[in-house]
Amino acid sequence: MSGLSHFSPSWVRAGAAAKEYAALIDAVSAGDAEALAQWQRGQGLRLLTELVAAERSRALGAYQGEAEGFLNSILVLLKAAAQKS
Helix, strand or coil, X not given: CCCCCCCCCHHHHXXXXXXXXXXXXXXXXXXXXXXXXXXXXXXXXXXXXXXXXXXXXXXXXXXXXXXXXXXXXXXXXXXXXXXXX
């Protein structure tokens, strides 16, 4: 992806890939010969793949956060139960 590190947050990478993909599609639709050449060289597929990978990473991060929150709430309940006994 142009200029973005793989250490950037996934939502930043997803947003950038989506913008680049949309711009490429718009340019191809407008008849831009260079954009069409980029599309034919696989640029559209590469951007779409980056978008899907970034979205997958974001979704997995959200799931991990929810799981950690759930486990933390169980630990709080166990601690409270241990203090009562």
